[in-house]
Amino acid sequence: MFDGLLNQLVQGVLQGGLYAMFAVGLSLSVGVMRLVNIAHGDFIVLGSFTLYSICTALGISPFLAMLIILPPAFGLGYLLQTLLFQRIVGKDILPVILVTFGLSIIIQNGLLMGYGPNPRDLNAGALETASLNLGGGVAVGVFPLLTFVSAVALIFALDRFLYRSRTGAKIRAVSDDVEAARLIGLSSRKIYATAMGLVMVTIAISACFMGVRTNFNPASGPSQLLIAFEAVVMGGLGSLWGTLWGGILIGLAQAIGARIALPWEVLSGHLLFLAVLALRPQGLMPKE
Amino acid sequence: MTFSKTRRLAMTGLRLGLLAVVVVLAFGPGFLEVGTMRLCAQVFLLMVLAMMWNLLAGYADIVTVGQHAFVGIGAYALYGLTAKAGLSLPVAILGAGAVALVLAVPITAIVFRMRAAYLAIGTWVVAEVCTLLASKIPGYGGATGITLPGQVIRALGGNVRDRFANLYWISLGLVVVAYLATALLLRSRVGVGLMAMRDNEEAAGAIGVNLVASRIICFLWAALFLGLAGGVLALLNLRIQPAASFSLIDYTVYVIFAAVIGGVGSIEGAIIGVLVYVGLRNAFSDYSNLYLMFLGALSILIMLVEPRGIWGLIRRVLPENIILVSHPYRGRAGREQGES
Numbered sequence: 001m002f003d004g005l006l007n008q009l010v011q012g013v014l015q016g017g018l019y020a021m022f023a024v025g026l027s028l029s030v031g032v033m034r035l036v037n038i039a040h041g042d043f044i045v046l047g048s049f050t051l052y053s054i055c056t057a058l059g060i061s062p063f064l065a066m067l068i069i070l071p072p073a074f075g076l077g078y079l080l081q082t083l084l085f086q087r088i089v090g091k092d093i094l095p096v097i098l099v100t101f102g103l104s105i106i107i108q109n110g111l112l113m114g115y116g117p118n119p120r121d122l123n124a125g126a127l128e129t130a131s132l133n134l135g136g137g138v139a140v141g142v143f144p145l146l147t148f149v150s151a152v153a154l155i156f157a158l159d160r161f162l163y164r165s166r167t168g169a170k171i172r173a174v175s176d177d178v179e180a181a182r183l184i185g186l187s188s189r190k191i192y193a194t195a196m197g198l199v200m201v202t203i204a205i206s207a208c209f210m211g212v213r214t215n216f217n218p219a220s221g222p223s224q225l226l227i228a229f230e231a232v233v234m235g236g237l238g239s240l241w242g243t244l245w246g247g248i249l250i251g252l253a254q255a256i257g258a259r260i261a262l263p264w265e266v267l268s269g270h271l272l273f274l275a276v277l278a279l280r281p282q283g284l285m286p287k288e
Numbered sequence: 289m290t291f292s293k294t295r296r297l298a299m300t301g302l303r304l305g306l307l308a309v310v311v312v313l314a315f316g317p318g319f320l321e322v323g324t325m326r327l328c329a330q331v332f333l334l335m336v337l338a339m340m341w342n343l344l345a346g347y348a349d350i351v352t353v354g355q356h357a358f359v360g361i362g363a364y365a366l367y368g369l370t371a372k373a374g375l376s377l378p379v380a381i382l383g384a385g386a387v388a389l390v391l392a393v394p395i396t397a398i399v400f401r402m403r404a405a406y407l408a409i410g411t412w413v414v415a416e417v418c419t420l421l422a423s424k425i426p427g428y429g430g431a432t433g434i435t436l437p438g439q440v441i442r443a444l445g446g447n448v449r450d451r452f453a454n455l456y457w458i459s460l461g462l463v464v465v466a467y468l469a470t471a472l473l474l475r476s477r478v479g480v481g482l483m484a485m486r487d488n489e490e491a492a493g494a495i496g497v498n499l500v501a502s503r504i505i506c507f508l509w510a511a512l513f514l515g516l517a518g519g520v521l522a523l524l525n526l527r528i529q530p531a532a533s534f535s536l537i538d539y540t541v542y543v544i545f546a547a548v549i550g551g552v553g554s555i556e557g558a559i560i561g562v563l564v565y566v567g568l569r570n571a572f573s574d575y576s577n578l579y580l581m582f583l584g585a586l587s588i589l590i591m592l593v594e595p596r597g598i599w600g601l602i603r604r605v606l607p608e609n610i611i612l613v614s615h616p617y618r619g620r621a622g623r624e625q626g627e628s
Contacts, residue, residue, distance in 0.1 A: 036405035038353070087592055093404040095591040097351050098548055102584035102591075105541060109577040109584075222536075226416060229409045233402070267420045270413055274398055277410070281401035 007138045008255045014140060016251025017148030018209060020244040022224050023231035024155055025202035031238030032175040032195045033081070033089050035096060039104035041225030043200070046107050047073070047207025048216050052120050062122040066208035070201055077200030081193040089192070104221065111218035122211035147209045152244065154205060158198070159240050171195050223266070230273040249276075295607045302610045313460055317453035325452040329524055331566055332459035336466045336517045337539060338547045338558035340510040343470055346553035347482050348506035351404075353540055354411030357395070357418045358388045358511045360534030362518020364422055367528045370440045372427070377443050381458070381519045388515020392508050400504065412536075419534040433529025436522065444523060458520055466513050467555060467611070473509060478502045545583045548590055551597030555611045560598050 022044060029035045037043075047069070054065040088095040130142040162168040174181040174191045181188060210216065210224070231250055235242025250269040257268025317325060337355065344350040365387035369380035399410040423431040445451035473479055481497035493499060518539075522528050532538075542565060550561020565583075572579035594600045603609070 036409060038409070084588075092595075093408070094345060094351055094552065095595065097353070097405055097408050098544070098591045099588050101353065101541075101544065102588040105584035106581045109580045113577045222412075226409070226413055230413065233406060233410075237406075263424070267417065270417045270420070273413060274417065277401050278398050 004137060005259070006136065008259055009252060010134075010138050010140060011144070012251040012253075012255025013248050014144040014148045014251070015254065016248035017144070017151040017244075018206075018213060018247075019227050019231050019250050020247030021147070021151040021154060021202070021206045021209060023228040023235075023243045023247050024151070024158060024240060025199040025206070026225075026228045027232045027235070027238060027240055027243040028158065028195060028202070029199045030232055031240075032171055033085065033192050035085055035089055035196075036093075036100070036229075037199075038097060038100040038225060039107060039221070040100075040203070040228055041223065042104045042107040042221030043203045044207050044210060044224050045216055045218065045221045046111065047204050048122065048211035049111055049115055049120070049218075051122055051208055051211055052115075055122060062124055062208050062212055066204060069204050073200040073204035074197035077197035077203075078193045080200075081196035082189065085196065086189055086192060104225075108218050108221060115218060117217060117219075119215035119217045120211075121215045122208065124212045128212060143212065147213060150205070150209065151247070154202060155240050155244050158202070161198075162240075167191075167194065227269065230269065234273060234276050292607070299606070299608060299610065302606075306610055310464065314457075316460070317456055320456075322449055322452050325456040326524070327566075329452070329455045329459040329520075331562060332456075332463045333517045333521055333524070334543065334546065334562045334566070335463050335559055336459075336513055337543045338550070338562050339463075339466055339470060339555060340513050341540075341543050342547045342552060342555070342558045343474075343506055344510050345547070346557075347474060347479065347486065348503050349482075349486065350503055350507060351408045352411040353408050353544070354413070354415035355510070355514055355543070356534050356536050356539040357411070357415035358392065358514035359518035359521065359539040360415075360418060360422060360530070361388045361391055362515035363522035363528045363533040364425070364428060365515065366519035366522045367428065367434070367436065370443075371437045377440070377523075381516060381523075384519025384522075385512045385516035388518065389508060389512040392511030395511075396504055396507050400500070400507075415534060415536070415540075419530050422534060423530040429528065431530055433527055433532065435527045440523075441526060455520065455524055458523075462513075462516060462520060466516075469513075470509070471555070471611070473506070478505050482506070541580075542583075545587050548587045549583075549597055551599030551603075553596060554599050554603075554609050556602075556609060557597050557599040564598065 022041070026037065026040045029037050029040075050069060051062050051065045054060070054068065055062050058065070084099065088099050124143065127143050127146075128141075131139050132142060132145070133139045160168075162172060170181075170186055170191050171194070173184075174186055174188045178188045181191075227247075227250055231243050231246030233246070234249060235244070235246030249272060253268045253272035254265045257271075258265040260268075313328075316328060320328065337359065341352065341355055344352055362384040365384040366380055369375045369383045369387075370377065373380075375383060395411075395414050399407055399414060402410045422428065428434060441451070445454050474482070478501075481492060481499075482502050484492035484495070484497055485499055485502070489499070518533070522533065525532070546561035546565040547558050548561070549564055550559065551557025568579065568583075572582075590597055596603065
C-alpha cells in the first residue's frame with residue numbers, strides 16, 4: 001500500500017517549489033503594496049507565451065530567452081504600477097479587484113486571439129527528461145529539482161534584498177507606513193514601482209519554469225493564481241519563507257490526493273487550503 | 289424652490305414610468321416570440337445576479353468573485369429535487385434556493401475568516417471546489433453533465449410556447465421579489481447600519497452597528513437568491529453540467545462587468561448594466577474575445593474615472609435614485625443640493 005508513497009511525496013515537495021515560485025511575487029505585491037493582483041496568474045501565462053514566441057523565432061533555449069525578458073519585465077512592472085496600480089492602491093478594494101480582474105480578462109482573451117486555444121510548452125531539450133535515482137524507489141527529475149532549488153534561491157535572494165539592502169529597507173519602510181516614509185523623504189510612487197518591477201521579474205522566471213514543466217494555454221492563468229494565493233495565505237501574509245512552506249504543502253496535498261484518485265489531485269490542494277483557513281486563519285508562519 | 293419641485297415631479301414621473309414598464313412586461317408572453325421570451329428570461333435572471341453582487345459589493349462591502357458557486361449549487365439542487373426526489377417544480381425551485389442558503393452557512397464560516405480582497409479570492413476558491421465536487425456526485429452526470437428528465441420538462445408546460453411563457457413569468461417574478469426583498473432588507477436595521485458603515489466604519493461601530501452580523505446576513509441573502517436563479521437557469525438550459533452551471537464567465541465575470549458599468553451601489557445600476565451588457569453582446573456576437581477585452585478595459589476605465597458607473601453619471605443630473613432602497617434623505621444637505 002505504501003509502494004512508491006515516498007517517491008510521490010518527494011515529487012509533491014518538488015512541485016511545491018514551482019508553486020512557491022508562482023506565489024513569491026504575489027506575496028511581495030500583497031506584502032508591500034497590499035495589492036491582491038487577480039491577473040497574477042495571467043501575467044505568468046503571458047510570460048510563457050512571450051518566451052514561446054522568442055524561442056520559436058530565435059531558436060534559443062527558454063532560459064536564455066528568460067534572461068532577455070527580465071529587464072523588459074521589470075520595466076513593465078514599473079510602468080504598470082506608475083500608470084495604473086498607483087491610482088487604485090490604498091483606496092477601496094473594489095477598484096483593486098475590478099482593475100486586476102479586467103486585466104486578467106484582457107490578457108486571457110488577447111492571448112486567445114493571438115495564439116488560439118491550443119496548449120503549448122517550452123522545450124528545454126534533454127534537461128526535461130533527465131532524472132536522478134536516489135535509491136529506495138525514489139527518483140527525481142533533474143528539472144523539477146532545479147525548479148525547487150531555483151525557487152529556494154529566488155526566495156533567499158528576495159529575502160536578503162528586502163532585509164539587507166538599502167532599497168529593501170526603503171521598500172519595507174514605505175510598506176509599514178506610507179505617511180511616515182514620506183516625512184523622511186521617501187516617495188512611495190518610486191518605491192512601489194520598483195517593487196512591482198521585482199514582482200514582474202519573479203513572474204518572468206516563473207513563466208520560464210512553468211512553461212518547461214507543464215503545458216499552458218491562454219486560460220491557464222486563474223488556476224496558477226488560486227494556487228499562488230493559497231500558498232501566500234497559508235504561509236502567512238507577506239512572509240516569503242512562509243510562502244515556500246505554503247507552496248510545498250499544496251504540492252504535498254496534491255500528491256496525496258492524486259494517490260487516492262487522480263481526479264482528486266487539484267481538489268486536494270484547495271481542500272487543504274480551506275481546512276487551514278478554518279483552523280488557523282492567521283496562516284502557518286505569520287509575519288508578526 | 290420651484291426648480292426642486294420640478295425635479296420631484298420628474299422623479300415621480302420616472303418612477304411611474306418604471307412601474308408601467310413592469311406592468312407591460314407582465315403581459316409579455318401575450319405578444320412576444322418564443323426566442324424573445326427566452327432572451328428576456330435570461331436578462332431577468334442576470335438582473336437578479338447583478339442585484340445580488342451589487343448588494344454585497346455596493347452595500348455590504350463584500351466583493352466576491354465566486355458567486356457562480358451558488359448559481360451552480362441551485363442548478364444541481366433543482367436537478368436533485370425534481371429528477372431524484374420527484375418534487376413538484378415550484379417546491380423544487382424554492383428548494384434550490386434553500387439548499388444554496390444552507391450550504392452558504394459553512395461557506396460563510398470559512399471565507400469570513402478573510403477580509404477584503406482575500407475574501408474575494410477565497411470565494412473563488414470555494415466556487416472552484418464546488419465545481420470540482422459537482423463533477424464527482426454519483427448520478428449527476430459527472431463532468432459531461434445530464435439533461436433534465438422528460439417529466440420535469442413537461443411539468444414546465446405542454447408545448448414550447450407555454451414552457452417559455454412560464455419561465456418568463458418565473459424569472460420576472462424573481463426579479464421583482466428579489467428587488468422588493470432586497471429593498472426591505474436595506475431599509476431595515478441591517479441595511480441602515482450597513483450604509484452608516486459605508487459612510488464611516490468607526491462611527492457606525494461606535495453607535496452599536498454589528499458589522500459582522502450584517503455582512504453575514506447579506507451574504508446568506510445573496511446565496512438564497514443566487515440559488516433560486518440557478519434553479520431557474522437549469523430549467524432554462526434544460527440541463528446541468530459542472531463547467532456550464534458553475535460558469536465563472538457567465539455568472540460572475542459578465543455579472544461583475546455589467547454591475548460595474550451600470551453602477552455599483554444602486555439597483556438602477558444593476559438593471560442598466562445588464563441591459564447595456566446584453567445589448568453590446570448581441571451587437572458584438574461575432575467578436576466574443578474582442579468584446580470581453582473591451583468590457584475589461586471599460587470597467588478599468590470606469591473604476592478610474594467614475595466608480596459609480598453609468599448611473600453615477602446620470603445621478604449628476606437626477607437628485608435621487610428612482611428606486612429607493614434607503615430612507616429618502618430630507619436633511620439640510622438635500623435642500624442645499626436642490627437649490628444649487
